[in-house]
Amino acid sequence: MFDFFKLFKRKEKSKEVAHDRLKLVLMQDRLAITPQTMENMKDAIIVAISEFVEIDEQALEFDWEDTDRNKVLVASIPIRSVKRGASQAGGTTKH
Amino acid sequence: MSEAIVITSGKGGVGKTTACANLGVALASMGYKVVLVDADIGLRNLDVVLGLENRIVYDLVDVVEGSCRLRQALIKDKRIDGLFLLPAAQTRDKTAVNPEQMEELIERLKEDHDYVLVDSPAGIEQGFRNAISGTDRALIVTTPEVSAVRDADRIIGMLESLELSDPALIVNRIKPKMVAKGDMMDISDIMDILAISLIGVVPEDEYIVISTNRGEPAALAANNSKAGQAFRNIARRISGEDVPFMDLSDTENWWSKIANFFRAK
Ligand SMILES: Nc1ncnc2c1ncn2[C@@H]1O[C@H](COP(=O)(O)OP(=O)(O)OP(=O)(O)O)[C@@H](O)[C@H]1O
Ligand SMILES: [Mg+2]
Numbered sequence: 399m400f401d402f403f404k405l406f407k408r409k410e411k412s413k414e415v416a417h418d419r420l421k422l423v424l425m426q427d428r429l430a431i432t433p434q435t436m437e438n439m440k441d442a443i444i445v446a447i448s449e450f451v452e453i454d455e456q457a458l459e460f461d462w463e464d465t466d467r468n469k470v471l472v473a474s475i476p477i478r479s480v481k482r483g484a485s486q487a488g489g490t491t492k493h
Numbered sequence: 494m495s496e497a498i499v500i501t502s503g504k505g506g507v508g509k510t511t512a513c514a515n516l517g518v519a520l521a522s523m524g525y526k527v528v529l530v531d532a533d534i535g536l537r538n539l540d541v542v543l544g545l546e547n548r549i550v551y552d553l554v555d556v557v558e559g560s561c562r563l564r565q566a567l568i569k570d571k572r573i574d575g576l577f578l579l580p581a582a583q584t585r586d587k588t589a590v591n592p593e594q595m596e597e598l599i600e601r602l603k604e605d606h607d608y609v610l611v612d613s614p615a616g617i618e619q620g621f622r623n624a625i626s627g628t629d630r631a632l633i634v635t636t637p638e639v640s641a642v643r644d645a646d647r648i649i650g651m652l653e654s655l656e657l658s659d660p661a662l663i664v665n666r667i668k669p670k671m672v673a674k675g676d677m678m679d680i681s682d683i684m685d686i687l688a689i690s691l692i693g694v695v696p697e698d699e700y701i702v703i704s705t706n707r708g709e710p711a712a713l714a715a716n717n718s719k720a721g722q723a724f725r726n727i728a729r730r731i732s733g734e735d736v737p738f739m740d741l742s743d744t745e746n747w748w749s750k751i752a753n754f755f756r757a758k
Contacts, residue, residue: 411675416639417682423639424646424686 436460443473452478497599497609498731499532499628499657503644505615507636508665511701512724513612514542515712519728521576522714525607528567528577530599532624533614534589537581544708545570545578554582557594563601572713577606587619592626599627608731617651625652631660632692637667637678642686649689661692663727668697669741693727695720696741 426432440460447453459474500513510533517529531539534554540546551566556579570576579602582589602609613624625631631652635645645662652660664683671677684691698720704711711721712728722739729736 413672413675413678413682416678417686420639420642420678420686423643427643427646428650 447475449481451480454478495603495607495609496630497603497611497628498630498632499611499613499625500632500634500663501613501621501624501648502615502634502641503617503646503648504635504641507615507634507641508663508695509615509634510538510542510612511705512632512634512663512665512695512727513539513610514710515721515724516728516731517543517576517608517610518570518573518710519712519725520608520610520731521570521573522712522725523728523732524575525732526575526577526605527608527610528579528602528606530579530602530609530611531581532595532611532620534581534620534623535583535586536614537583539612540568540578540580541708542705543570543578543710545580546708549580552580552582553598554585554589557590557598563598587614587623590623592622595623596627617647621648621651625655625657628657631657632663633660633689634663634665635683636665637672637683642678642683646687649687659690661690662687663693663695664691665695666697667694667741691738692730693723694738694741695723695727 440458444453444455444458454476457474457476461472461474463470463472500509500516502509513529517527521527529539529543530553531537532553533539537552540549545568548568551561553566555561556563556566566579568578568580570578599609599611609628611624611628614620633645633648633652635641649660652658662684664680667680668677672679680691680694696719698711698718700711700716700718701720704713704716704718704721710724711718712724713721719739719741723741726736726739
């Protein structure tokens with residue numbers, strides 16, 4: 399069957415692919431962080447925050463933002479509810 | 494006031510030696526007294542690119558070890574007034590000199606030359622550390638490829654940590670036709686990723702191969718190849734002149750992108 403929409407689907411230029419791949423690989427190089435470490439970090443943050451608030455893990459988002467040569471970690475953490483007695487919770491954990 | 498400039502890269506084979514030879518020729522043609530230092534010990538090449546390979550008696554390691562005097566090791570280029578080469582040793586390796594010795598050598602060369610250009614080996618090992626010692630600024634050469642730009646970023650990071658700040662980029666081997674088709678990264682793609690300043694863009698040019706075969710750098714005044722012109726422009730920028738970037742493309746599109754990039758800055 400003739401695919402009408404194929405006519406409009408633009409194939410990404412190879413230089414665009416190169417540019418995107420470079421951005422990603424440099425992010426990892428500059429941070430010296432592996433994708434696995436990223437995952438572990440995310441898990442650790444979830445555990446830490448969950449002590450105080452109930453969060454929506456599925457909707458959690460982590461992103462890096464560029465500021466010149468620096469990276470900023472931006473986390474978007476939807477909160478379902480604040481746990482009862484959250485302000486004291488920190489005191490009950492072992493240090 | 495004299496200045497020592499290292500020409501370096503992360504990835505090998507991107508055009509450091511070619512750039513060093515041509516910038517040396519171009520700066521000397523402008524009337525400066527220039528010495529080119531081949532710091533790629535064990536893999537010397539600058540001599541052949543310049544066509545001076547038959548005149549080597551002493552080399553950099555001989556000078557550092559005190560086997561000869563500095564003046565004895567300098568080869569004067571007879572084609573251009575004020576151009577000298579300090580060749581690398583071929584039968585030794587990068588451990589034959591250390592950064593402190595290089596620093597002292599560069600200091601001495603600065604005493605009676607306007608520009609000291611150091612041709613660095615690729616990579617981030619001792620050879621690179623030797624090459625940057627004693628230099629005042631760095632030019633980083635890359636080609637418009639993912640691997641070369643990635644490695645350039647590594648070098649920029651290293652230079653920052655070694656306090657050789659403010660390096661400038663030379664993008665070599667640009668193919669305007671491929672750029673126009675969207676099959677090669679253009680200058681703005683690269684600059685947007687590396688975030689350093691741009692000092693020159695050199696097109697892919699068959700004349701580089703021919704001139705290297707002959708040992709007659711493309712920047713010699715007698716020819717008007719595009720690459721030779723590009724290197725002459727970079728030399729003028731090194732000396733502080735404000736030279737517009739030349740139009741390498743046959744398409745409006747590419748040029749306007751560069752123009753836009755600079756307007757945005
Ligand atoms: N603009 C150009 N157009 C065509 N060929 C080029 C251009 N620039 C460099 N070359 C060719 O690319 C090859 C590598 O260049 P060159 O030896 O200058 O690289 P290099 O960075 O010094 O390499 P190495 O890391 O081994 O020292 C040479 O054969 C050279 O002639
Ligand atoms: Mg070389």
